[in-house]
Amino acid sequence: MHIRLGCLHSTLVFLTQIAILIQWTTRLANAEQCRLQLHRNGDLDPPVNGGNNIPTNGTYTDGGPTATTDPSGSTSATSTSTSTSPSMTPVTPFNYSRDKIRGVNLGGWLVLEPWITPSFFERTGNKDIIDEYTLGQLLDHGTAQDMLKQHWESWITEDDFIAMKAAGLNHVRIPLGYWSVPMTSDDTAYSTSPDPYIPGAWTYLLRGLNWAKKHGIHVIVDLHGAPGSQNGYDNSGQRTGNPQWALGGDNVARTVDTLRFIAANAGGLIDVLELLNEAAGFRGDDWAAAIRKFWLDAYDAVRAAAGDGMKVMIGDAFLGVNSWTNFLVPPRGHDVLMDFHEYQIFSDGELDRSTDDHIRFACQYNDVLPAFAGGNIWTVVGEWSNAVTDCARWLNGRNVGARWDNTYSTTGGRYHGSCSGYTGSYTNFSDAYKEVLRRYFEVQIEIGERVQGWVFWTWKAEEADEWSYQKGLEGGWIPRDPTDRKYPNICS
Template sequence: MLFLTTLLALPLVANALPAPAASPAVEKRSVNLGWDYGEEKVRGVNIGGWLVIEPFITPSIFESTGNEDIIDEYTFCQYQDYDTAQSALQNHWDTWFTEDDFAKIAAAGLNHVRIPIGYWAYDVQGDEPYIQGAADYLDKAIGWAGNHGLKVLVDLHGVPGSQNGYDNSGQRGDALWATDSNNVERAKNVVATLATKYSDPQYYGVVTAIALLNEPATYLNDELLSTTRQYWYDAYVVARYPFGNSDKSGLAIVIHDGFQDPSTYNNYMTEPDYEDVILDTHNYQVFNDEYVAWDWDQHISGVCDKASTYSAADLWLIVGEWSLASTDCAKYLNGRGIGARYDGSYSGSSYVGDCSDKSNDVSQYSSLVIH
């Protein structure tokens, strides 16, 4: 098993946890040739807040609208006229990441980038307000990655109706993806588009994996859980056989644990019927009252205790997102207009400490943190 090192959705770098010994079942793989996920450790970083905008990553984009009702990419496009929103997004896409960033990522010794993108980059229907254009920048990023020897994991970050109700899905609110079979079909169609395109020989050795869906909140209800588990099966077929025949794509296929224990997926999508399947898990210690009240010893123990959990998984395992954050004080981390658990301003939470000395301002970081 291997661990993908990423820090939240920000372009920061850290060391990976050591990988436990892989079981024979995990070692057997036969499709993917762009990267040896059975032998080579993945060290990577997310290209976050770029092709899917998120308030906590780029607060200024949202604040510059002067409209507090703009809380996600959906409302960013809905509550502004097209030209204003399109201009802002175009400028953001042109400047938030450039090839120089990819050069620095490679120079830091990393080998993968995970690039989130929303379904709306490929499919906008009805009265959906989304503005398209991000797909062209994904192609640019893949070119930059190839120029600097980086592998790319393309991550479908949001689907119609939202798979989790988080702003990172494109639309904050209720998670309605699983309530409409058309939403599920549209998601699979986007997977087909991505898999067909990035299985082309020109992308060989650069685009090595595709994530079928980011963070479905399967803890919310049984319908979302059952729909997600069936979607993994169906979307796998679409991604593995994107050409309409028996020819296979050369991509590793990533599914998310849906915030379930990774062992929930033991004996699921295993060889020989399912090949090159990776289970993605995300590790944060800020999104409940218990975590934000932990001292540093508890935070460290909490991470170390994950080793046995991760080792028990029988699929390849990557930690696709994680963070060193110990509080949820970062601006808009829980959503624009939503407070923090740490200082008790989040509905239903209890005061632990003051957020005023927890700054997002890099100029306030100590030299120890920066270096």
């Protein structure tokens, strides 16, 4: 029998990939779960949009299939959707210097947040499970894995991508935890153990990337959680008052290698790779310096792995965009975007603002962001929402209340009002409140479209419709066409 050399090479590549998969699976099966101390700090206060001066930054939200991938980035994944979806829509390169990003985050899918899917955490039967870190620590591995698989299969489906496209959205931002990236010892000199996290979301990321390509939607993949936690919020995977990511050790270097792996193995389906979400530069000069060096090192690693075609996104690290003047501009960097987040609900001072005050405060960004983008790098409002209260259950962390009704802390704060009618099902929202949501939606759209665009947080939430783009469309305070304005020139 004569075997062509090309076929033999393909066979060897396939066998090598199978061996790597077996090695990875075996290591996960044999690994012991880490039993580090759980920090239960309910008062993790992010920076706020306070005062009367022009704001410098926003704040945060608290908070299978089969697939194959080759080193070139060619990826395929099976779909279980039963929708009557259209045939493949050609995805032409997005012109970030001219066209506006109009997107939505797929929050709570591949990185859990208790406020987005509270029922998941309730089903664990353990109140000490407050994030994915403690899920892996405190729940039987097999049980947790089964729960996660069911969640990954059902929370986002192909039908969601079809609906997003129909709503005039052209981008999705997909948060991903480092523990879901299947690196082996061939990919890094540092630990590849995901413990105590439960891995397995990688194949669902690939599935989502293919759905996006199929339906003509561009993708920002966002590394949302890094080893040691980059901010201490549950949206990093671990809610802790003592995050360790920037404080020496191998965490930062391992994060760089993780991004290199993503770029090399899925870069062909990614338009923008965000190096890290909401790194906590406010924690001190050591953190700010580590983040600055990390942006440079990670940018170089991604460029080396994926070439010049993919865009790279950094964040302002809660330091304000002007802290990054002349950073990663040409010739040092190219095709770089700045991610800026805008919330006004994580302090009593912000919650004191009337609707008009919220709008006036937001409008001040029109003096800040375009000036920065015009002289530096493309800028995107990558997270924002309609919410004018922090009433969504567990928004500030599981077992933590809201500042709005003064259930957040027993040591201070003040009562702003009842949460009734401000969160939950929109069927309980008054017409006046829906009008507030519409005005707040439009002012933030205006901010985003003064620069390179916007990405709403989040597509769906189980019981906080004021945070849900999907429910906003259904309830009428988000227009079916994102260019439709009920309040044109709202900042004028």
